[in-house]
Amino acid sequence: MNLGVLGINFAYVGSAALFIFGLKMLSSPATARKGNLLSALGMLLAIVVTLLSHGLDYRWIIIGMCIGGGIGLFAAYKVEMTSMPEMVALFNGFGGISSLLLAWGEFHQHPEMSVFLAAVAFLSAFIGGMTFTGSMVAFGKLSGKISQQAVIFKGQHLINGAILVAALAAALIFSLTPASWVGYLFFVVIVLVALGFGVTSTIPIGGADMPVVISLLNSYSGLAACAAGFVISNNILIVAGALVGASGIILTKIMCKAMNRSLANVLFSGFGTTTAAATGGDGPQGEIRPATAEDVYYILEAADSVAFVPGYGLAVAQAQHVVRELGDLLEANDTEVSYAIHPVAGRMPGHMNVLLAEANVPYDQLVEMDDINPRMDTIDVCVVIGANDVVNPAALDDENSPIYGMPIIETHRARTVIVLKRSMNPGFAGIQNALFFGENSRMYFGDAKASIQALVAEFKGSD
């Protein structure tokens, strides 16, 4: 190892340390931004020292980086905060495909691989490929370009199983004879199978399960980078990839726990299509009590404490700014305002937090589910905005409910619940919600944004 290569590798140690510090600083909102910058600095350091190595073809590198950088910056600054889940899915997919391409390029240039190298090249290409198409499907679903419904076809598990077996078989043949034309042929087969598998494994997963899928794809993209690191014997790829892989796994676990479902259940059950058919029609019924903007205004005006419970509907209606405005007016009226956020509210982990942060809601007003539930009895009014399953009491007391056992924000225990909803259509899981028929519930129908604007107008009119 000559001095230059040694220097580059020591610089990589430095970047790894910066990544680790950066992630560590993400544990508090106060230091998070600096943490992200540190991590970016680590990346910059790694890129710069890599560019110093010998024999690189700078023409292509500069062209490639300019195109990529331009697209990345453009997308990052143009995206709406409500579209963040699909943006993350998209970037994630690009990470995956670059691992695939890297493995392919490496194999193309040095086909004389040991069995170990061939095996990791397979992993890099396969995980990278499925991350790419899987993320593209997730992107399509999240941005509404394809149906958010779970797409189920007959023999789905059989087909996915067969695809996996085929991939492993192709991998075996490829690992044994990478340098022959047979090996090359099978590598191409692996790539195609991986791309197909990404689609068939993501398409059966419905919209509200997207937080799990995005976390999982995030983890895959890290593991693909990791495998690519093994292929080119590069420690920094392995370390960074492993960090991302671990982070994705943890988020996946948190999301699954928040829905009281196993990962296998999320991935394979096609939740929402089967259950809706099974329970359709029956479920809790009763009298609903609609409220007008004026009614709601009087309830809120008299309240000492108000908790907003946002869900995906808030993002759809782009209502985060008006909610903040209403919150401010309530605070001016000496009402204690908080925002209770369910871990799987929205379409990705922390989705609601980002939207409210965009609307300038201070993060100390955001309360987690486990913190608000114990003091729910003391809260005067809960305002549920575009959330449904995460506040459905059936999860607590109805053993037949498909969401039984899922932790919820127990809004039904508050003195009054105001539910903002467009209509009485059931939520994603297709389950009717007993909350709407509760003694203490009032339904306030309409588009979330328009409804809240009406409330804001009531408050301002009364001054």
Next chain:
Amino acid sequence: MEAVFLTFVFVLAIFLGFELISKVPSTLHTPLMSGSNAISGITLIGALASVKTDSLGFAAFLGTLAVVFATINVVGGYAVTNRMLEMFKKKDQGENK
């Protein structure tokens, strides 16, 4: 032997990742995800190193394409994370914007 050494690094990094990430509060899960996503663009390093002057046609093409995608991932990921984190404010900072 090198495989063992690399696996060592891998396993330790996974454990370190678990330790680091379990301390991140749920408020920051979205930025964590997009930030870690940007880190996974580290394949850019490998992609850059693979675009050599002696790599021919197809290999150069694959390498350049990998550079393009990985750069989108890295640049876009960090930029969007920074944009999000800028918005997280405490109560007394709330009115500064």
